[in-house]
Amino acid sequence: MIVxxxxxxxxxxDAHRAAVRDAALDAMAALxxxxxxxxxxxxxxxEKAGIGRATLYKYFPDAQAVLTAWHERQITAHLDQLAxxxxxxxxxVVRLQAVLRTYAHIQHHSARxxxxxxxxxxxxxxxxxxxxxxxxxxxxxxxxEAAQDGDVRDDVAADELAAYCLxxxxxxxxxxxxxxxxxxxxxxxxxxxxxxxxx
Amino acid sequence: MIVxxxxxxxxxxDAHRAAVRDAALDAMAALxxxxxxxxxxxxxxxEKAGIGRATLYKYFPDAQAVLTAWHERQITAHLDQLAxxxxxxxxxVVRLQAVLRTYAHIQHHSARxxxxxxxxxxxxxxxxxxxxxxxxxxxxxxxxEAAQDGDVRDDVAADELAAYCLxxxxxxxxxxxxxxxxxxxxxxxxxxxxxxxxx
Numbered sequence: 217m218i219v220x221x222x223x224x225x226x227x228x229x230d231a232h233r234a235a236v237r238d239a240a241l242d243a244m245a246a247l248x249x250x251x252x253x254x255x256x257x258x259x260x261x262x263e264k265a266g267i268g269r270a271t272l273y274k275y276f277p278d279a280q281a282v283l284t285a286w287h288e289r290q291i292t293a294h295l296d297q298l299a300x301x302x303x304x305x306x307x308x309v310v311r312l313q314a315v316l317r318t319y320a321h322i323q324h325h326s327a328r329x330x331x332x333x334x335x336x337x338x339x340x341x342x343x344x345x346x347x348x349x350x351x352x353x354x355x356x357x358x359x360x361e362a363a364q365d366g367d368v369r370d371d372v373a374a375d376e377l378a379a380y381c382l383x384x385x386x387x388x389x390x391x392x393x394x395x396x397x398x399x400x401x402x403x404x405x406x407x408x409x410x411x412x413x414x415x
Numbered sequence: 416m417i418v419x420x421x422x423x424x425x426x427x428x429d430a431h432r433a434a435v436r437d438a439a440l441d442a443m444a445a446l447x448x449x450x451x452x453x454x455x456x457x458x459x460x461x462e463k464a465g466i467g468r469a470t471l472y473k474y475f476p477d478a479q480a481v482l483t484a485w486h487e488r489q490i491t492a493h494l495d496q497l498a499x500x501x502x503x504x505x506x507x508v509v510r511l512q513a514v515l516r517t518y519a520h521i522q523h524h525s526a527r528x529x530x531x532x533x534x535x536x537x538x539x540x541x542x543x544x545x546x547x548x549x550x551x552x553x554x555x556x557x558x559x560e561a562a563q564d565g566d567v568r569d570d571v572a573a574d575e576l577a578a579y580c581l582x583x584x585x586x587x588x589x590x591x592x593x594x595x596x597x598x599x600x601x602x603x604x605x606x607x608x609x610x611x612x613x614x
Contacts, residue, residue: 251479280450369605372598376590380602384583391575399571403579406568407606 237275239265241286244279256283291347294322298354308361309368315358316381317401323388324397352378359408368408377408436474438464440485443478455482490546493521497553507560508567514557515580516600522587523596551577558607567607576607 243264247256256279262272276282301318302311356378362368368377384404388397442463446455455478461471475481500517501510555577561567567576583603587596 369602372602376586376595376598377602379586379589380583380599383586384579384603384606386585387578387582390578396575399575400579403568403571403576403606404583405606406608407583407602407604409605409608 233275236265236267236271237285239267240272240275240282241289244282244286248283258282288347290326291351294319295347295351295354297322298351302354302358307367308358308365312355312358312362312368313401313405315355316385316404317398319355319382320385320388320397320401320404321394323386324391324394326389352382355381362408366410369410371411380404380407432474435464435466435470436484438466439471439474439481440488443481443485447482457481487546489525490550493518494546494550494553496521497550501553501557506566507557507564511554511557511561511567512600512604514554515584515603516597518554518581519584519587519596519600519603520593522585523590523593525588551581554580561607565609568609570610579603579606 240261243261243266244256247260247264258272258276258279259269261279261282262269265272272282276285298315298318301314304311304314306314352375356374359368359377359381360374363370363374381404384407385400388400391397391400439460442460442465443455446459446463457471457475457478458468460478460481461468464471471481475484497514497517500513503510503513505513551574555573558567558576558580559573562569562573580603583606584599587599590596590599
């Protein structure tokens with residue numbers, strides 16, 4: 217029993233740390249939704265999270281760091297969701313369609329609940345850049361595969377097409393219903409049509 | 416001469432006011448580029464603009480208001496640029512192409528110089544919403560006209576297509592050269608192709 221103690225203790229500490237961190241990020245998201253980004257201060261975040269200011273400073277050096285961590289958490293969750301959708305035995309273009317549809321719905325949903333891609337275009341930390349690159353790489357590899365199958369245009373590089381898709385689909389944040397989101401996905405996919413299939 | 420004095424005086428005051436206001440907005444843009452949005456305080460903006468804090472407060476109630484005014488100034492300038500491009504005797508689809516190309520270049524350019532569309536997705540003031548709606552309306556009316564000519568798809572409403580275009584073209588901010596910007600415009604326009612011209 218005694219030999220197990222340190223491990224249990226460590227796990228408890230880890231769980232506590234994760235909970236404090238999550239509370240801070242949730243508080244930040246709520247504050248941004250209420251007041252906009254500029255209003256963010258460490259005191260406000262601590263108060264909203266129900267933790268002491270000194271505690272918050274043990275986790276994050278400043279409000280920008282909380283914002284970065286929150287954004288990283290968001291994109292990581294979205295990546296997991298997209299990876300699950302793409303995990304099927306279907307042609308690349310079908311998996312691409314499923315992924316883009318899911319991404320559009322995430323955009324549509326999060327615009328309503330977290331002020332959307334609020335942080336997407338903020339001053340980037342190294343971590344956020346890395347996780348955004350993973351999202352882009354993921355879509356890019358599906359596009360490259362579909363292009364090899366002849367289902368997506370190959371006259372424009374897959375990385376540029378991935379950037380086009382991800383930006384176009386952020387328009388879902390401003391759309392008013394699921395039908396409009398589906399039309400946006402269809403229009404975005406039409407931009408990927410191989411040139412041989414267009415006049 | 417004496418009757419003219421008040422007018423001259425008013426003009427001088429107006430010019431001075433505009434200069435102070437512009438200095439504050441420039442300072443804000445520089446601070447955002449350096450530190451990200453969260454760092455913005457009225458003291459920092461005043462110092463960077465080379466004006467007193469009390470003076471700054473005569474123009475703007477808080478940092479969010481400076482941000483909103485800056486964003487409004489940006490979009491208004493862009494609208495003027497786009498309107499100039501569209502002012503020609505050509506079919507709607509040709510004017511639309513010219514406008515979208517110019518918009519993509521603005522995005523590409525401003526990502527390099529002002530941290531891009533940093534403020535685009537921020538908490539919106541009434542004014543910013545209004546001026547963004549003007550941009551969207553402008554593109555929307557060109558799309559509607561081109562759709563009537565049969566040059567743009569009519570199975571999706573013009574306002575949804577306008578949102579798609581404007582979002583897709585923000586990808587230009589992350590592209591590395593003019594050629595890539597042109598390819599992005601071509602891909603985005605391909606999404607607008609009438610369905611009869613696609614398989």
